[in-house]
Amino acid sequence: MTQQLKLRRVAAAEGSFLRRLSADQPARAVYLALALLIMLGWLLFTLDGGRFLSQENIVGIQQRSAALGIVAIGQTLVILAGGLDLSVAYLISLTTLVAAEIMAGAGANVPAAIAAVLAVSALVGLVNGLIVTRLQVHAFIATLGTALIIRGVLDARYDGPAGSVPASFRHLGYDRIGPLAVSALLWAAVAVSAWLLLSRTRLGYRIYAVGGNTEVARLSGVRTERVMIAVHVLCSVCAGIAGLLLASRLGAGTPTAGTDGGYDLESIAAVVLGGTALAGGRGGVAGTVGGVLLLAVLDSIFNQMEVNSFAKDVVRGVVLVAALAIYARRRRTA
Amino acid sequence: MTGIGKSFLGVRVLDGVDLEAAAGEVHAVVGENGAGKSTLMKILAGVHAPDEGTIEIDGRSVAFGHPIEAQRAGVAIIYQELTLLPERTVAENVFLGREPVRRGLVDRAAMESATGELLSSLGEESFGPRDLVRRLSVAQQQVVEIAKALSLNARIVVMDEPTAALADHEVGLLYTLVRRLTERGIAVLYVSHRLREIFDLAHRITVLKDGARVATAEASSLDVATLIRLMVGRELDSYYPPRAADPPGEVMVSVRGGGNARLRGIDLDLRAGEIVGVAGLQGSGRTELAKALFGAEPFTTGEMTPCRPRSVREGIAAGIGLVTEDRKAEGILPHQRVRDNALLVARAIRRSAGTPAIERLLRRVRLNPPRPAQEIRLLSGGNQQKVVLAKWMTVAPRVLLLDEPTRGVDVGAKAAIHELMRELARDGMAVLMISSELPELIGMSDRIVVMRDGGIAGELPSGSTEESVMRLAAAS
Amino acid sequence: MRSYSRRFLAVAALAVLTTATAACTTDEPAPSAAPAGSSGPAESAGPGDRGTGAQSKFFVQADYDAQMTMRRAEPTGPADKPWEQSIDPQLIDTAAYKKAAPYHLCFSNAAIDNPWRQVGWKTMQAEVALHKEIERFTALDAEGKDDKQISDIAELQGKGCDVLIVSPNTTATLTPAVSGACPKVPVIVFDRGVETDCPVTFIKPVGGYAFGAEAAEFLVDKVPSGGKILALRILPGVDVLETRWSAAKVAFDSSDLDVVGVEFTDGDAAKTKSIVGDYIQRYGKIDGVWMDSGATAVAAVEAFEDAGLPVPPINGEDQQDFLQKWSDAKLTAIAPTYPTYQWRTPVIAALKILKGEQVPKIWNLPQPAITQENLATYLKPGMPPLHYALCGCEDLPGYPEKWGGTS
């Protein structure tokens, strides 16, 4: 028994970097699935007379996944802490508008616009966090409520696309460095920051603690309410960053940018696809990145095969449920 | 602590309680369930804020708004229930809320080496700081819990029923630990229901009753009987009710060669009218035995008559009931009324019991006061346990399995439960009782089955000594 | 473990640096040219802002005037093929794009998420199938997401298309993507426009003002003066729908009808029925119903039926269920259209361009209205309830089964 334990400890130490990166096994599973899917994609593209690894396709996959990826990172933080954020989609719409209207086509206004977007999104996150902690409203209802409130503001203030993004800011959405899109680098930066936050900072440790068991965290001296507010603020800020990216892509703000993209439920789907437990306390950003890439590669294959959107929904639904069923099974047998 | 008062939902839980502890002293706090011990400790730990009264440490008045503030003031607490995160490592749990940082980032290396030192100072070698808590046994987790309290370098350590999850030989380790703490000049506040531990360890004893302090006295000036009288307010003439005079009746359940992933070669007969005690260390398979007999974690091999249940429902159909060890997680429906809790089994197997029957039953299990419309979470642990017993009595099982039936139950309720067990046996039920408390096992059982490593190590007649039980349980 | 992560960070940083020095390129489209044919927004809302509220900020007087002229104009082209007709065409030369068959056509579709787009999409596919010289037809569905459509357009540029057809999801936001594609491939835009004139041709029916005016003028004509009008709109802020309402508003404001309410239905039949029911209850009688789209017209009609009242003059659209109801219940009605046959035109235009034939710079398709007189010719039994009669698909192979009908 002791012998076994020691062996395991040695193994754990050696695999420690990977273990830190993935935090647990489903993250590995999602990368395995991603690798298989890429091979399948390559095969299908080749049979169909296309090139999977063409510049356009690779950049396309990055461009399609960057905004969702950034939102999903924020969503990961909230879910790890045992919450949920359904307000991100409307918040993204709002922030594209805030960004585009303040920029008003002038490059000089970009810093002010970015600051305003971050401030607005942080404020929304703060409100979400306060409703959840102070008013003790379940995150599902709290964020659904703020989503409705933001929607009301959008409906009342905007009739369609508004504002304009200067050419200088569009580099964010369109430029690439070799085969890497700038938007994807932004996503990577957000992901690495979140990874550092979770694995190397006190707040990160406390996020896992609060999501694992709020009462235990509290009794251990963690100020759980502050942690909950912090994750909501961070999640909303991620949504704000995604809003900036979308504004740059779209050249303007639109009141439907977030909802058309379905960023609320899709980001949650990407997070759980990456192996993070919906109940909190287990998982990490590495899995989420894998989950988002999985969805993006799937989309790219759908595009090449010209699958119609209804069949896509069926496949996405099946993939989501099947993946979760497999995780649940692995966890039980492990 | 002076004049501490506290109310919950309009109910006065503490009323003007004073308590003091000196450096290097073990000060025991005792009282029945509902006497306010845990609340008092939680106020000291900053979990609850007192409605009135003051707390002074080293003569300085303090007020804690949050557990972290109490920690910083040098108060550490080991809770009755484990407060660990299963998905995190040992080191992460030990330093939860106080992670060491270097240049803004958590210093994992420092954290892990400090945890390693703490563990070896506790003589723990079976696991390390990087292991996930989820993979540890309950006893190992208790060690982590203690390491966590030690890591605070606290000047006051509160232990709220620290031995609840420990087997007797592990309790010995804890004693050593407590003494080591006092040698360092730390004040230990020790809350327990186990009177023997209190007399073993405590220098002074404070007795609480109904939220008020009844007495504080030198341990040497008290004996068990006096202490019980102080706690209960009356003399308990005999600690355990007398055994039945009749010899046991027919065999109700019989197992031959029963085994599964955690059990092997179980041979066991339970007869009508007898109380069979089960002893064994933590992890010896006691709980697993009960769950296998009941069908919750079924036997996969061997014979069992009248039938070998493969599920809970088959177990219930065969006339078997199980009162689980972890009442909060596996026993009660916290937000349901007493009545609905009591009717749960009957409803689950579609057998209805009318209202008068329930009220009679609640009186029979000595629920006091018998208010069937009250939410069960508002009851004391002892009363909750009585409702759980009533739940099984609605379906009149032939065999009742009780896993630690008096854990976390105050002295009065404990006596009531013991009486009820006797009564049930007298009425022809076969009762199996698992307990970590040897006096209880010896006092209540007609014979004692001792478990070790998933098998039955031997059987002892009633009237055996604690030493003989321990010898069987711990032999390797 | 710490040395591991440090090394990882160093490698990552190195990788970023090397790629950075490699090549900095942008896929961002060139700055767009001047917006096509639109003047500034209207100065004021005109006389009498009664029940209709302030004029929409989408209202553009010049566009309105142009559409009012086109409504009455005679289109050029074969009369039996309205999808090949055009109103007042300004032909442009396309010899520069001439190319030998076979062709690869690409299509970036905004969405197929509503019945109108479904009918159009089937019609377009059938049109493509008619032409042997089209060897490949690659279509990507953006699922109603602007961002995906931008990526789709970029991706299609890597697939060797001879012509790129775009049906933009949103005018403003797709403009950069379209202007980026223009230099690389001839672009055809239809349905909604973009704010650049770089596409070779922009195909559209007359437009929303014509639709809204047609219905409103019908009500002004049929409803006795002082009558109470209920206006039902799907949702605010959608340009094509805003123009419909703003033209109707102009007509109502200059009439003596009383617009008692302007409500949003979200395109939800149940909500429409409830709203109409509420108004009937509140006003006792509604004398006319104006709708900005036909999707929920039948629900509005049923609200009157269920209240036991005669159905007042109403407009719908060329949807089968409305035409059927109109015919069965002998309604006083009109159905302005936004014809789905416009989905055939881009394919025809693409072939013309690739063959070097002239096409109109702005291809204005006729936009007929269904009236009592021609109702019988448009009502085709056996078609599904949400079919659009002006699909121009009757002569295409696979009709009617492919469109969900029975012959």
Add this chain to the structure above:
Amino acid sequence: MRRALPIFVVLAGLLIAIAVVNPYFLEPPAFLAFVKRAAPLVILAAGQYFVIVSGEFDLSVGSLVTAEVVIAARLIDGSAEATWPVLALLLVLGLLVGLVNGIVTTIFRVPSFITTLGMLLILSGAVFLWTGGAPRGALSPEFRELGRGSLGPVPWSVLILVAVVAAAVYAMRAGFGHTLIAAGDNDRAAALSGVRLARVRTAAFMISGLSAAVAAILLGGFAGVSAQAGNGLEFQAITAVVLGGVVLGGGRGSVVAAMAGAFTLEALFTLLNLYGISGALEPAVQGVIIIAAVALGAVRFPRRRTAAAS
């Protein structure tokens, strides 16, 4: 019941506020029209209640409603004879979808939020895959009668609603209801007391599916074929249940209060409409009210940690 009281006070307040603006509102025809309009949401809320009180979510009901309406139109295709068999089929289909949701959640241990989110995608995709993108066929007048017509002065949908209320109340009073709540309150304790968790939870999903089928029949009957008949209904139903004081996570709340929550939501919509706060600000007001209602509930009933002192 003491948990349920606030929602009835709020509902009464809203109804009075409506009556102040529109005095006809409390007269039988207008009030019946209101109940008729609310019926589908109330029925959905009742179904959703069973799932929520057992500790789960059902996000698939909205797309199930759409799917049912579209399927009914294609299969009935205007024919009177096909009406009754198709009605039966719709109910069976609702049960079947619930069965699949239940099995995936309980046997395969997929969180119900994800199971039903997947089902939402699958249903909305599959049904339009089958019909080629848009609804086809037509509902028969006989089918429409249930949602449109009435028996004397009382609409059929009101009668069906009364039957659903009675059935729901009965189910919750019976042993089934108590075991369901037990599963939501503490599933391990329930399982060790002989409650078949998988079975009761699956039954709850099936009830939710069935209620979606009934709501679809009423909605399709009321308003006809539409490709978006059920849009957003899942969130409305969950909102209604929560408004009724039912706790997400299970184990607490009554079905009558959940249905009262649905009436309250519908009354709120009506009131906002009457006061002309339609369109733009409506969602904002709705959001504030939902948060406020749940927050007040939470304040009235403190979290469990302050209970049971020992």
